[in-house]
Amino acid sequence: MTAPDCCVTMAHMMMPQHANPQGNVHGGVVMKFIDDAAAVVAMRHSRSTVVTAAVEQLSFHHPVFIGNLLSLKASLNMTGRTSMEIGVRVEAENPLNGKIVHIASAYLTFVAIDENHQPKSINPWLPDTPESKRRELDARARKKRKNS
Numbered sequence: 001m002t003a004p005d006c007c008v009t010m011a012h013m014m015m016p017q018h019a020n021p022q023g024n025v026h027g028g029v030v031m032k033f034i035d036d037a038a039a040v041v042a043m044r045h046s047r048s049t050v051v052t053a054a055v056e057q058l059s060f061h062h063p064v065f066i067g068n069l070l071s072l073k074a075s076l077n078m079t080g081r082t083s084m085e086i087g088v089r090v091e092a093e094n095p096l097n098g099k100i101v102h103i104a105s106a107y108l109t110f111v112a113i114d115e116n117h118q119p120k121s122i123n124p125w126l127p128d129t130p131e132s133k134r135r136e137l138d139a140r141a142r143k144k145r146k147n148s
């Protein structure tokens, strides 16, 4: 049995070391968790060492507090020759009342690298559901806009 290579959900309980003295979690902590979740998807798909090439469209819509359960859902959106776009949705749950809020979403590009730190070819990803096909089309449009 092998792990699915298209997605991952990771969860972290927010503790005092993640926050400022007022109890707000640092944005940089959330960014690190976003990078970690996306890296897992990139490694699973490419079965390779990967590096973060770009992080795009990251905004924080709500604060995160100590005691929240932070959940990161990362999905492969598109593959290129050596690169992968991964989307990450971040939600925070208050486990005392079950309320869930959307904190942030981000798109990251990872590149698979070889032992000389050079980009290396990866297997293409073929979306097979209406939702994954839509995500791939959106990702290709983003890449086209970025390169134009």
Ligand SMILES: CC(C)(COP(=O)(O)OP(=O)(O)OC[C@H]1O[C@@H](n2cnc3c(N)ncnc32)[C@H](O)[C@@H]1OP(=O)(O)O)[C@@H](O)C(=O)NCCC(=O)NCCS
Pocket: 051, 052, 053, 054, 079, 080, 081, 082, 083, 084, 109, 111, 113, 117, 118, 119
């Ligand atoms: C990412 C990196 C490997 C790309 O190397 P490069 O020699 O520029 O590679 P290329 O120009 O051949 O591009 C390789 C792929 O990366 C993609 N890429 C490179 N820079 C990119 C960027 N800023 N945004 C999105 N994609 C990018 C290219 O589109 C290409 O994709 P494709 O092969 O799927 O078509 C190199 O820039 C690097 O090592 N950067 C540092 C990464 C790192 O350390 N990250 C952590 C920062 S703390």
